[in-house]
Each structure stands twice: as structure tokens, then as C-alpha cells.
Amino acid sequence: MNVSVVLFTADLRLRDHPPLRAAGDASRQVVPLFVRDPAVDRAGFAVPNRMAFLADCLRDLDAGLRERGGRLIVRSGDVVAQVCTVAAEAGAGDIHMASDVSAYAQHREERLRRALEAQGRRLHVHDTVTTVQPPGVVTPASSDHFAVFTPYFRHWERQALRGVLTAPRAVRVPDGIGSEPLPSRGSVTGVSPRLATGGEAEARRRLAAWLRRGIDDYADRQDVLAADGTSRLSPHLHFGTLSPVELVHRAREAGGPGGEAFTRQLAWRDFHRQVLAARPDASTADYRTRHDRWRSGPAAERDLRAWQEGCTGYPLVDAAMRQLRHEGWMHNRGRLLTAFFLTKTLYVDWRAGARHFLDLLVDGDVANNQLNWQWAAGTGTDTRPNRVLNPVLQARRYDPAGAYVRRWVPELARLRPPAVFEPWRLRGTGRAAVDYPDPVVGLAEGLARFKEARARA
Structure with a gap:
């Protein structure tokens, strides 16, 4: 045949x-x-x-x-x-x-x-079509997968990298093979207003622009929320309109701290896939259980809704959640912070957060989404499972001028640091003029609740 x-x-x-x-x-x-x-x-x-x-x-x-x-x-x-x-x-x-x-x-x-x-x-x-290295290639001597990223990355970097294949010049399809009509974006309802455009042509345009203007500064700018110094190539990696193997080649050609940092992010993607390949149940079950008894009931549901709607009273958390709804995408630092906030400050099950992300993220996939959520919740591969991120300190560090918050939380557009990070500290007419909720929980209260819950587990 x-x-x-x-x-x-x-x-x-x-x-x-x-x-x-x-x-x-x-x-x-x-x-x-x-x-x-x-x-x-x-x-x-x-x-x-x-x-x-x-x-x-x-x-x-x-x-x-x-x-x-x-x-x-x-x-x-x-x-x-x-x-x-x-x-x-x-x-x-x-x-x-x-x-x-x-x-x-x-x-x-x-x-x-x-x-x-x-x-x-x-x-x-x-x-090596959707990953740089196959899941079963980079393994420790005593297990079928690496459970910690750093040793995995050391082995991953030493593996041979196949060459990049050109596109075929011609594709001949047999006659008489019927096809349904192609789907259209216009027929889909409920799409985020600023959802990015898909397709290989758009992916390659973005890649070329990223290599010209973004990758050199990536190491310094990847966490700066207002600068948006990420590649925004994750949707194209998820749908495979770009090859991760080619991206590693291009990053290594670019070199420098930016190329190295970007390569490390691609290795994280492979890392999560080798974990999921070995432990498929990690998409729904704790990879390393902490025996959490996550909050439930009306109060927990209310807090979850406030988090989903970007109305927690913590500006950086709310800005990131509103970006997710508007773009179908969220800055990586925002993903980390919002996941920590839901699971550790609010002590709500990571699966509820992971489901909400999968409902909206254009780049949402099982390996990256679920295992990143588990990392944040302390039930995954994080070697410091009880670490907690403070959203106020995160804002001061990664959005020091408050530009990201003011963009996505227009109620706070007239505020400047430090008030834009902690509007609940305003007094009198200043607070009354800001139509923005108070925090759903105090940070000290949330931290104490989390520590007590983990101690009981």
C-alpha cells in the first residue's frame, strides 16, 4: 500500500x-x-x-x-x-x-x-513531536521518573537533540476522501474578548518577533508583570503549531541568560510530562498527599467565587484573575501567585482552581496545568510544600509601579504605590472613593489557618 x-x-x-x-x-x-x-x-x-x-x-x-x-x-x-x-x-x-x-x-x-x-x-x-525529550528517556537509576526538577534538568540538558525538519514541499492526498467543513472561530460563543490568534503562521510570526525583541531580556523581565516579558508562545506549544525541539535549538542559538532561562522553561514542560506519563492519576489525585482537609461549605464557596471573579480584595490576585478572563491567558507570575493564594491563603482544594484555569486558559493542558497547581498547593513536586506567597510583597516586587494592577483593576486606576497594593489601608473619604472590596481574609488569618490545617493533617 x-x-x-x-x-x-x-x-x-x-x-x-x-x-x-x-x-x-x-x-x-x-x-x-x-x-x-x-x-x-x-x-x-x-x-x-x-x-x-x-x-x-x-x-x-x-x-x-x-x-x-x-x-x-x-x-x-x-x-x-x-x-x-x-x-x-x-x-x-x-x-x-x-x-x-x-x-x-x-x-x-x-x-x-x-x-x-x-x-x-x-x-x-x-x-519528540510535542516534547523535546520523550518521557522515558531521562530517568534516574532507581525510578521510572524524576520527582524533582533540578536533577531532571541536569540530565535533560545532556541529552542529544534531534535536528529540525523542514516542511514537506508537496503533499498529495488521494482522491475521494471526504471531509467535514472546517470549524470557524466565529461559530464559537463565550470566547474571551482578547483571545490570541491561532495557527502556525501566527506562531511563526510571534516566534520571529520574540527572537528579535524579547529573548535577550527574558531572564530579567520574565517575572515583571507590567513589562509582559514572556514569549506568549505557550498556546502554540499546547496546540503544537510550534515545535518544542525547534524552540530549544533557537534558544540555544540566541544564547546568553535569556536563552538559558527560556530553555529551562521548556525543560519544565518536559518535566511535567514525564511525571504525568509515570503517574497518570496525578491529573486528579495528590502526587504527594498532605492529607489536606480542604475547606468546604458556603464560606469556602464564597471565597472561591471571589477568586474566580477577581474580587478578593488583593489587587495583584484580582488583576491576574481578570487578565485570565479577558485574554484566556495569564502571566506566569500571576498563575503562581493566584494558585498559592487559593490553596494556601484561602485553603481551597487545588482541583477547584485547576478546573477554573482549564475552563479559560487557551494553553490549558493536563500536564502543565494540573502539576503546576499541585506544585503550588504543596501536594506535587515542590520540595518546600508549606511555602506561602504574600500577594502584597509579590506586588511590590513584580509590579513595583502598580501598572499591571491599574490596567486590570480599573477601580484602582487613580491610586499609586503603596495604596494601590493595599487599598484597604486608606482612610475616610479616600477609602470611600474607591469602589473595591475589602480582603476576603486577612493574610495573617489565612496563614494561621493554613498552618493549623497542615499541622492537623
């Missing part, structure tokens, strides 16, 4: 795409396939921001394929059934796809392999 199927999942690009290159090298014709999986909807992951961004990505992928003489085939339904159907329609003997680490992805791969083998077809699963 001289036809192969390439199943696109979280790798929606043409450049540096091992499955696509392998399929093209092995046969004369290729069926580029994307399956809209109802299991994703049932699991609650098909939220508006990611569906809108996905629509952009699929349209851009189709456009890139058409420039090369091909097109994207879109089907809906059970992935295994749809792949087997398309393979039969095309007379394909080989199916290529990228590896993934979630429990669902691993189960999908197993089902697909069995079904294809029953038809006399072969499944080829390619590593």
Missing part, C-alpha cells in the same frame, strides 16, 4: 513534524487527518477559548497543506473508529501520529494499535 494516514492531535503544524515527514518518505500519498473527538467534550476540555483557537489552527493547517497541493481531512466521532474508516477508504497501510502522555492519550494509542493490527495495518507513534 502506497498511502499513509497522518493523525494530527496536538501537533497542528507542517514544519518540524516527524510523523508527516515519515509518512511522506514511506509513501507517495498522505491523508492528513484531524478527528473531532466527542470524548474531549465529555471530559470538559472543549471550552470556548480552546475551541476558537483550535479552529484557527485547523484552518491555517489546511491552508498550508493546500499550498502544497493537499488538504486537511476533518472527521468527527470516536478517534479509533474514524481512523480505521479513513484508512480503509484510502487503502492506507501505515498510520503515523505523535506520542502523548495523558492517561486518555495512552489508552487511545493502545486501542488504535489493536484495531489497526486487526485490519492488517501498522501504527507508528513518534516521539
Whole structure:
């Protein structure tokens, strides 16, 4: 058989795409396939921001394929059934796809392999498509995964890095393979007002701009909230419109503290994936339990809602939560602070926060989202599980002029430091003129409650 199927999942690009290159090298014709999986909807992951961004990505992928003489085939339904159907329609003997680490992805791969083998077809699963290094490559002698980042990173840095593959010059799709219409961003409701644009073309534009103007200062600016010194490439990594392998190559070429710091962030991404690959239950269960008895009941629900709505009375926390709702994205320092605040100052279950982030984040994925939340909650890989971040001190350090707070919390736009960090300290008419809530809990009270709860656990 001289036809192969390439199943696109979280790798929606043409450049540096091992499955696509392998399929093209092995046969004369290729069926580029994307399956809209109802299991994703049932699991609650098909939220508006990611569906809108996905629509952009699929349209851009189709456009890139058409420039090369091909097109994207879109089907809906059970992935295994749809792949087997398309393979039969095309007379394909080989199916290529990228590896993934979630429990669902691993189960999908197993089902697909069995079904294809029953038809006399072969499944080829390619590593280093959505990660820099495969999860099982960087391991300690005594375990199947590293539980602490620093030793993992030392080993990760020493691994060989494959070269970057060019996009195929031509893609020939067999005649007669039907496709559903491509989805459109305009058909998705409930999208954040300033959601970024998806697709490989936009990803490469952002990457080029980042390499020209951002990466050199990344080490110094990555935590400065008002400067927005991050790459904003995380949505494109999540949907695979950029290759993490290529990004490591480009970061190392850039060199300097910025390139090193950015490479370290890409290693964190691989680190979380190797943890989840070894411990799939960490998406919902404590990686290292602290036997927490998280708050519940009306008061806890009220605090959770205040956090979700950006009305906790702590300006930096509220600014970050409002940015999330408006953009479907949040600055990394904001993610860290808001997660610490919910789990340790409010002592609300990390799963509630992780779910809210997944409801809104365009780059929300199981490995990064859940394991970062566990790190903040002290139930994950953090070696200092009881550390607490003070939102006032964080504001003074990472938003010293209060510009980030004033942008996202317009009620405080007329205030300057230090009042913009602690508006509850204003007195008389000054406080009455600011339509902003008092803190949902005092920091000392929240800290004492957390320490007492962990001591009882």
C-alpha cells in the first residue's frame, strides 16, 4: 500500500513534524487527518477559548497543506473508529501520529494499535513531536521518573537533540476522501474578548518577533508583570503549531541568560510530562498527599467565587484573575501567585482552581496545568510544600509601579504605590472613593489557618 494516514492531535503544524515527514518518505500519498473527538467534550476540555483557537489552527493547517497541493481531512466521532474508516477508504497501510502522555492519550494509542493490527495495518507513534525529550528517556537509576526538577534538568540538558525538519514541499492526498467543513472561530460563543490568534503562521510570526525583541531580556523581565516579558508562545506549544525541539535549538542559538532561562522553561514542560506519563492519576489525585482537609461549605464557596471573579480584595490576585478572563491567558507570575493564594491563603482544594484555569486558559493542558497547581498547593513536586506567597510583597516586587494592577483593576486606576497594593489601608473619604472590596481574609488569618490545617493533617 502506497498511502499513509497522518493523525494530527496536538501537533497542528507542517514544519518540524516527524510523523508527516515519515509518512511522506514511506509513501507517495498522505491523508492528513484531524478527528473531532466527542470524548474531549465529555471530559470538559472543549471550552470556548480552546475551541476558537483550535479552529484557527485547523484552518491555517489546511491552508498550508493546500499550498502544497493537499488538504486537511476533518472527521468527527470516536478517534479509533474514524481512523480505521479513513484508512480503509484510502487503502492506507501505515498510520503515523505523535506520542502523548495523558492517561486518555495512552489508552487511545493502545486501542488504535489493536484495531489497526486487526485490519492488517501498522501504527507508528513518534516521539519528540510535542516534547523535546520523550518521557522515558531521562530517568534516574532507581525510578521510572524524576520527582524533582533540578536533577531532571541536569540530565535533560545532556541529552542529544534531534535536528529540525523542514516542511514537506508537496503533499498529495488521494482522491475521494471526504471531509467535514472546517470549524470557524466565529461559530464559537463565550470566547474571551482578547483571545490570541491561532495557527502556525501566527506562531511563526510571534516566534520571529520574540527572537528579535524579547529573548535577550527574558531572564530579567520574565517575572515583571507590567513589562509582559514572556514569549506568549505557550498556546502554540499546547496546540503544537510550534515545535518544542525547534524552540530549544533557537534558544540555544540566541544564547546568553535569556536563552538559558527560556530553555529551562521548556525543560519544565518536559518535566511535567514525564511525571504525568509515570503517574497518570496525578491529573486528579495528590502526587504527594498532605492529607489536606480542604475547606468546604458556603464560606469556602464564597471565597472561591471571589477568586474566580477577581474580587478578593488583593489587587495583584484580582488583576491576574481578570487578565485570565479577558485574554484566556495569564502571566506566569500571576498563575503562581493566584494558585498559592487559593490553596494556601484561602485553603481551597487545588482541583477547584485547576478546573477554573482549564475552563479559560487557551494553553490549558493536563500536564502543565494540573502539576503546576499541585506544585503550588504543596501536594506535587515542590520540595518546600508549606511555602506561602504574600500577594502584597509579590506586588511590590513584580509590579513595583502598580501598572499591571491599574490596567486590570480599573477601580484602582487613580491610586499609586503603596495604596494601590493595599487599598484597604486608606482612610475616610479616600477609602470611600474607591469602589473595591475589602480582603476576603486577612493574610495573617489565612496563614494561621493554613498552618493549623497542615499541622492537623
